[in-house]
Amino acid sequence: MNVALKPLLTPCSSSVVEKPPAPREQLLGYAKALINRKSITPDDGGCHSWLIAQLEQLGFECTEINRCGVKNFIATYGTQGKAVAFAGHTDVVPPGDLSRWKSDPFIATINHSTITGRGAADMKTGIAAMLSATKRLLGSQSIKHRLIWLITSDEEGEAEYGTKLLKDYLDVNGVLLDYCIVGEPTATKRTGDTIKVGRRGSLSCEISIKGKQGHVAYPQYAQNALHIANKVIQSLVSLEWDMGCHDFPGTSLQITHIDSGEFTDNIIPGQSCVNFNIRYSASYSQESLQSIISKTVSQIDKSAQVTFSRPCLPYLTHPRDDICLIDLAKQAVCNVTGIFPTLSTSGGTSDGRFIADSKTQVIELGVPNSTIHQVNESINIDDLISLEAIYFDLLLRLSKQA
Numbered sequence: 001m002n003v004a005l006k007p008l009l010t011p012c013s014s015s016v017v018e019k020p021p022a023p024r025e026q027l028l029g030y031a032k033a034l035i036n037r038k039s040i041t042p043d044d045g046g047c048h049s050w051l052i053a054q055l056e057q058l059g060f061e062c063t064e065i066n067r068c069g070v071k072n073f074i075a076t077y078g079t080q081g082k083a084v085a086f087a088g089h090t091d092v093v094p095p096g097d098l099s100r101w102k103s104d105p106f107i108a109t110i111n112h113s114t115i116t117g118r119g120a121a122d123m124k125t126g127i128a129a130m131l132s133a134t135k136r137l138l139g140s141q142s143i144k145h146r147l148i149w150l151i152t153s154d155e156e157g158e159a160e161y162g163t164k165l166l167k168d169y170l171d172v173n174g175v176l177l178d179y180c181i182v183g184e185p186t187a188t189k190r191t192g193d194t195i196k197v198g199r200r201g202s203l204s205c206e207i208s209i210k211g212k213q214g215h216v217a218y219p220q221y222a223q224n225a226l227h228i229a230n231k232v233i234q235s236l237v238s239l240e241w242d243m244g245c246h247d248f249p250g251t252s253l254q255i256t257h258i259d260s261g262e263f264t265d266n267i268i269p270g271q272s273c274v275n276f277n278i279r280y281s282a283s284y285s286q287e288s289l290q291s292i293i294s295k296t297v298s299q300i301d302k303s304a305q306v307t308f309s310r311p312c313l314p315y316l317t318h319p320r321d322d323i324c325l326i327d328l329a330k331q332a333v334c335n336v337t338g339i340f341p342t343l344s345t346s347g348g349t350s351d352g353r354f355i356a357d358s359k360t361q362v363i364e365l366g367v368p369n370s371t372i373h374q375v376n377e378s379i380n381i382d383d384l385i386s387l388e389a390i391y392f393d394l395l396l397r398l399s400k401q402a
C-alpha cells in the first residue's frame, strides 16, 4: 500500500503560539526528576508515582494497570470532546559499561548546553516536555477536548504488558482516541526536523532442519543439514518483496543466525537451525508473510519446522482532508523552529503500532535520536525547549479543532 503524503497546506508563517516559552528551570527539573529515577525495563523506578502526582495536581484522574512486573497508567482530563493523547514510556535500556560514562547515568548532568543521563533522549525528556506543555495549556485556557496520557514501563522490552494493555483498557471502556502524539525521539539533527507517521512491522522466524549425521569421508551415508539450510536460505533471500515508496521503506528479510550444534571437522551435521527477521511494509499482513515463508521453506524441505515469534504490526497514519494531525504538527514545528519537518517511517518498531487504527491518527515527534541506547546519552537543552514549545503549540491548534 503506497500512500502519497500531502504537502504542507498552511504557510510556515501561520502562528498560534504567542505565549512566553516554558520556564527553562521547571522543564529541566521535570527531566531531572525522571532521569534520576533508575527505571530499567520493566522497572519504573518510581517514575509513575511521581508523574501521577504531577498530573493529579493538574486535575487528571489516573488509573494504574500493572501486570507481570510492568507498570502502566492512564491519565484523563475532561470527559467531553475529541480525545488528544500523549503516549510514552518511562523505562530505559541498561546503561552498559559504567566506566565509559562520563557521569552517573542515573543522575541527570546538566552543563550549559546539554543534559546527559540514561533516558535523556529516549524518552524521559519527551515526557518532561509533555508535562510542561500540558501544564501550560491548562494554565492558559479552559479546554473543550479531553486530554489522555498513556504511559508504560515496558517499551524497551517485550512490550507484551505495556501500551497494548492500555489500548485494550480504552477499547473495553469505549474510549476512542482521536489524536495521539508519541514522544519517541524522532529527530535526526534538531527537534522538529523529522516526524514519524508510521513504522514497518517485524516478524522473527526460526527454521529447524533435520538431516542425518555422518562421517565427512562417507557423505553417501549422511544427509548434511547445513547443505539443506543453505538451499532454504538461498530460496528465502531470493524472494522478491515490495520496494516501498517515498513514505515507507520496502520489505526486507535478513538472516540473523545459523547454527548446526557442536562443531567437529569430521562430522556432517545432522541438524541445523536458521533464524531470520522480516521488516515489512503495510503491503503485507502477518498471515500473508507466514504463508509465503512456510510455502517457500516447504518447497525445499517438507519436514522443516517453521516457528514464528515476536510479531509486531506495521502502522501508517494517512493524511486526511478533515482535521489532519500530520498537517497540524507540521505547522506547529514550522511555527516554533522555522523548519519544515520530513515525514518518515524509518527505524524500528514503536508503541505507536498498538494505538494507531482507522479512527486514531498517530504521529511520533521528539528530540534527536543520535545518542539513544548509547553510553553518555544526551541531548541539547535547546532541543528539549523546542519540543516543549512544539507540543504546546500543537495542543493549542488541536484545542481549536475540538
Ligand SMILES: [Zn+2]
Pocket (backbone or CB within 6 Å): 089, 122, 123, 155, 184, 185
Ligand atoms: Zn523509546
